[in-house]
Amino acid sequence: MASDSSKPVYRATTTAPVNIAVIKYWGKRDVTLNLPTNPSLSVTLSQRSLRTLTTASCSAKFPKDDTLSLNGKPQDISSSKRTLACLSNLRSLRQQLEAADSSLPKLSVLSLRIVSENNFPTAAGLASSAAGFAALVRAVADLYQLPQSATELSRIARQGSGSACRSLMGGYVAWRSGDLADGSDSLAEEVAPASHWPEMRALILVVSAEKKDVPSTEGMQTTVGTSELFARRVESVVPERMAAIEAAIRDRDFPKFAEITMRDSNTFHATCLDSWPPIFYMNDVSRAAVRLVHDINSAVGRTVCAYTFDAGPNAVIYYEEKDSALVAGTAKAILGSNTEGWGGPFYETLANVTAPGVELDKIDPRVLSTLKDGVSRVILTGVGEGPVKVQDHLVSETGEIVTN
Amino acid sequence: MASDSSKPVYRATTTAPVNIAVIKYWGKRDVTLNLPTNPSLSVTLSQRSLRTLTTASCSAKFPKDDTLSLNGKPQDISSSKRTLACLSNLRSLRQQLEAADSSLPKLSVLSLRIVSENNFPTAAGLASSAAGFAALVRAVADLYQLPQSATELSRIARQGSGSACRSLMGGYVAWRSGDLADGSDSLAEEVAPASHWPEMRALILVVSAEKKDVPSTEGMQTTVGTSELFARRVESVVPERMAAIEAAIRDRDFPKFAEITMRDSNTFHATCLDSWPPIFYMNDVSRAAVRLVHDINSAVGRTVCAYTFDAGPNAVIYYEEKDSALVAGTAKAILGSNTEGWGGPFYETLANVTAPGVELDKIDPRVLSTLKDGVSRVILTGVGEGPVKVQDHLVSETGEIVTN
Numbered sequence: 001m002a003s004d005s006s007k008p009v010y011r012a013t014t015t016a017p018v019n020i021a022v023i024k025y026w027g028k029r030d031v032t033l034n035l036p037t038n039p040s041l042s043v044t045l046s047q048r049s050l051r052t053l054t055t056a057s058c059s060a061k062f063p064k065d066d067t068l069s070l071n072g073k074p075q076d077i078s079s080s081k082r083t084l085a086c087l088s089n090l091r092s093l094r095q096q097l098e099a100a101d102s103s104l105p106k107l108s109v110l111s112l113r114i115v116s117e118n119n120f121p122t123a124a125g126l127a128s129s130a131a132g133f134a135a136l137v138r139a140v141a142d143l144y145q146l147p148q149s150a151t152e153l154s155r156i157a158r159q160g161s162g163s164a165c166r167s168l169m170g171g172y173v174a175w176r177s178g179d180l181a182d183g184s185d186s187l188a189e190e191v192a193p194a195s196h197w198p199e200m201r202a203l204i205l206v207v208s209a210e211k212k213d214v215p216s217t218e219g220m221q222t223t224v225g226t227s228e229l230f231a232r233r234v235e236s237v238v239p240e241r242m243a244a245i246e247a248a249i250r251d252r253d254f255p256k257f258a259e260i261t262m263r264d265s266n267t268f269h270a271t272c273l274d275s276w277p278p279i280f281y282m283n284d285v286s287r288a289a290v291r292l293v294h295d296i297n298s299a300v301g302r303t304v305c306a307y308t309f310d311a312g313p314n315a316v317i318y319y320e321e322k323d324s325a326l327v328a329g330t331a332k333a334i335l336g337s338n339t340e341g342w343g344g345p346f347y348e349t350l351a352n353v354t355a356p357g358v359e360l361d362k363i364d365p366r367v368l369s370t371l372k373d374g375v376s377r378v379i380l381t382g383v384g385e386g387p388v389k390v391q392d393h394l395v396s397e398t399g400e401i402v403t404n
Numbered sequence: 405m406a407s408d409s410s411k412p413v414y415r416a417t418t419t420a421p422v423n424i425a426v427i428k429y430w431g432k433r434d435v436t437l438n439l440p441t442n443p444s445l446s447v448t449l450s451q452r453s454l455r456t457l458t459t460a461s462c463s464a465k466f467p468k469d470d471t472l473s474l475n476g477k478p479q480d481i482s483s484s485k486r487t488l489a490c491l492s493n494l495r496s497l498r499q500q501l502e503a504a505d506s507s508l509p510k511l512s513v514l515s516l517r518i519v520s521e522n523n524f525p526t527a528a529g530l531a532s533s534a535a536g537f538a539a540l541v542r543a544v545a546d547l548y549q550l551p552q553s554a555t556e557l558s559r560i561a562r563q564g565s566g567s568a569c570r571s572l573m574g575g576y577v578a579w580r581s582g583d584l585a586d587g588s589d590s591l592a593e594e595v596a597p598a599s600h601w602p603e604m605r606a607l608i609l610v611v612s613a614e615k616k617d618v619p620s621t622e623g624m625q626t627t628v629g630t631s632e633l634f635a636r637r638v639e640s641v642v643p644e645r646m647a648a649i650e651a652a653i654r655d656r657d658f659p660k661f662a663e664i665t666m667r668d669s670n671t672f673h674a675t676c677l678d679s680w681p682p683i684f685y686m687n688d689v690s691r692a693a694v695r696l697v698h699d700i701n702s703a704v705g706r707t708v709c710a711y712t713f714d715a716g717p718n719a720v721i722y723y724e725e726k727d728s729a730l731v732a733g734t735a736k737a738i739l740g741s742n743t744e745g746w747g748g749p750f751y752e753t754l755a756n757v758t759a760p761g762v763e764l765d766k767i768d769p770r771v772l773s774t775l776k777d778g779v780s781r782v783i784l785t786g787v788g789e790g791p792v793k794v795q796d797h798l799v800s801e802t803g804e805i806v807t808n
Contacts, residue, residue: 228641228667229633229674237632259680263632266682270633270674276663277698278670284688294681 007060009399010107012142016135016387018050018126019043019166019173020202020316022261022308023241024268027224027234031217033183034082034162037224038238041174041191041245042166043318045202046384048345050126053117054135055394056143058110062399066112069401070132082160086137087112089156094144107144114139115394115401120379126204126314133160134167138387150386154188170194170385172249174242194383197252199321201346203328204379205371207285207313216311219272219279226276233271238264254320258306261318262293265308281311285374288367289315292331299362300326321382324349326357328380333360334368340377347380411464413803414511416546420539420791422454422530423447423570423577424606424720426665426712427645428672431628431638435621437587438486438566441628442642445578445595445649446570447722449606450788452749454530457521458539459798460547462514466803470516473805474536486564490541491516493560498548511548518543519798519805524783530608530718537564538571542791554790558592574598574789576653578646598787601656603725605750607732608783609739609775611689611717620715623676623683630680637675642668658724662710665722666697669712685715689778692771693719696735703766704730725786728753730761732784737764738772744781751784 019042027037066087068075077083094108114136120126137157141148154165154175165187166173171194178186214222223230241260248256272279282290286309293307304323308316319327332342333356342350360368394402423446431441470491472479481487498512518540524530541561545552558569562579569591570577575598582590618626627634645664652660676683686694690713697711708727712720723731736746737760746754764772798806 228671229636229678232633232636262682263678263680266680267632267678270631270678273677274633274667274671274674276667276670278666278694280691280694283691287684287687290682290684 009057009059009061009395009397010105010110010143011055011057011393011395011397012139013053013055013390013393014135014138014142014387015047015051015053015390016131016138016167017047017170017384018045018120018128018131019163020045020308020310021163021166022257022318023238023245023264024310025162025175026268026271027220027230028162028217030181030183031221033186034158035183035186036162036175036177038234039175039177039242040163040166041172041242042163043200043202043383044167044170044173044194044386046345046381047388048384049379049381050120050131051118052128052131052135053119053390053392053394054132054139055115056136056139057113057393057395057399058107058143059113059399060110062111062113064111066114068114068116070116071118072403082133083136085159086133086156087140089159090137090140090144090146093146093148097144097146112140113395113399113401117394129161130163130167133157133164134387136160137164138168142389151187151189155184155186158183158186158188168386171196171383174246191246192249194385197249198383200383201319201321201324201328202381202383203317203319203331204381205289205315205317205331205375206341206377206379207283207315207374208376214279214311219275219311222277222279223271223275227271227274229274230271233267237267255303258303258318261306261308269309281313282309283313285370286313286315288370288374289317291364291367292334292371293317295363295367296327296330296358299358321349325353329353329355329357330360330363331378332356334363334371335375335378336372339375341379344380346382350380413461413463413465413799413801414509414514414547415459415461415797415799415801416543417457417459417794417797418539418542418546418791419451419455419457419794420535420542420571421451421574421788422449422524422532422535423567424449424712424714425567425570426661426722427642427649427668428714429566429579430672430675431624431634432566432621434585434587435625437590438562439587439590440566440579440581442638443579443581443646444567444570445576445646446567447604447606447787448571448574448577448598448790450749450785451792452788453783453785454524454535456532456535456539457523457794457796457798458536458543459519460540460543461517461519461797461799461803462511462547463517463803464514466515466517468515470518472518472520474520475522476807486537487540489563490537490560491544493563494541494544494548494550497550497552501548501550516544517799517803517805521798533565534567534571537561537568538791540564541568542572546793555591555593559588559590562587562590562592572790575600575787578650595650596653598789601653602787604787605723605725605728605732606785606787607721607723607735608785609693609719609721609735609779610745610781610783611687611719611778612780618683618715623679623715626681626683627675627679631675631678633678634675637671641671659707662707662722665710665712673713685717686713687717689774690717690719692774692778693721695768695771696738696775697721699767699771700731700734700762703762725753727761729757733757733759733761734764734767735782736760738767738775739779739782740776743779745783748784750786754784
């Protein structure tokens, strides 16, 4: 239609990172608002390895309903209360701006076209929803030129996916559970930027890209409702660990960081097992990764690596750059250098490592064979920055979805 | 020597059963006395399937030191404080008898020759130490003609192996943790005889006869010392479950018995996982057995079976005789009738069952293949009686070890 050219397309595009918790979020005290039973803390992973890229656009030329496309597939927003809640919150903030300054274009009344792409498999236990909702909120906030800080926006992202609130910032990020019923004090905040402790690395052992048995939201509410041990975790275990790991991060004390990380992963999975019916996310390959980490630390004589497992079997192994050969080098020797995923921006110090950093006879032989058979790919990454505004829009100036 | 014929050989022989706890014993508050952190409750399994046979004998013609032979192999008693403690306690009781009645032969001063045989593999997670120490204590008590009840003797057997105290009785047996520092009130007692609920069956899926990674005594003390969740189990979870499962046994309420049994197994393994370093006894085959039980119960529409796992990967599946086809019949269809172990005294109702009691398409397909590949043998048994005095002595009238 001829009139369309007079209807501008407003756009903003951002990347957002994955984060992997070291103090786990598990349990909602309010399911609608995604208010957690306990605080959590995560490491934001580098977007040079894993990222969501999202363009938010709006225009009077778009059809009436907001649309969202993810990895090339249109999503049914109308059935996603969580997406609707985020968009509604962001629109309200834009309306406040527009009400205060009548010279601003009335973007809040325009339909949104949001296009998002992950560079990693969705729903494979890689916290894709965290990066996805963080990118969505950040992109729309940028489109609307909202003045709110990342911490203030985390209140909105949290309603999309709890852990998404932690992907609005880089480095080491705490999600304070808050006390208020309306969730207004349930916010993420940066404990330390990536630059404070940039040597942190993460080796992800991808065990299976199958969909999980029990989705997180269902699993966590089963645990809240049935685990006899869960209350102890919430009441005393996590608060103590939060304080201790923030101190470890402040002091860049890897052994302390590592022990708390491993123990909290174990406690989280223990409460899953204690749920009724029981929930199992770890399998024999996961357990072999646990043993690998303990065996490496034992062989080296100090704590050089730490495992953590989300709601799935993949192992995330944290270590410091200086120990790359000991940790990732040993994993590479076990899995073979032709395992998918070796390479990328964090591979440099490993490319020429051929011998294992730890002699393989120091590792339980059943662990070696279980990992070699069970790990399908690796992702080598490290701590990284929060969302970044970029210009490679997924919606063209004229409003069309750009297909790469 | 000619004089030897004037030195009689005194003998007593007993069988003793295995027991499988439904409320688990895990954690000692006193390691030397084997005093538990919490009460526990078990089902004594029929000796028609699994039993230890032990002869205790004594004679002035035996060499000076007490000896113990297990499955044809001499054991080094002098290095086993636990065995020495049991024998010392039993001798003291005999001495009291002899002091009160001078007409009694002075057996307490004679060397003991104890010979024991299990009809199942030792240290394969089948609680062989429980049956072993129960048989040892019962046989020596019989040899010494001690007037003490099984409950009183349980105080002694407990010092050999904690769970042994529960193998001195048949049926449904509680081990009261007791409060006293000397352990004198830490005793086993019959909650109900086997005849109260004789329909209870147990199908053991033997996953691996490998020795366990972490021996029970070491593992439980790691849990006591490091698990943040463990105290909750001891303080509130177990006491409530003990009361509830005793009521379920009294009422022969299988669904209630089953749920408590499964949940307590899960809680126990959760505290193992929450230990530092973490302890894993269950593996992917164990988890497939968990899923099988939930899938069968779900397909049938009522709770007809319950799993429990000790400190190892073997599954013990409890069910009632009337549901044999549904439970054991389905397992037989999955594993195949040529899996080692089908047969024996409890097989009658199953021998002609060829179709699974539950359609196999109601079971997760990964469960079917994992079980078929991972279960090496089955043991089909049921609730049974306590130790039985028998005449098939493992020591001859002249004091020689009888080799079968």
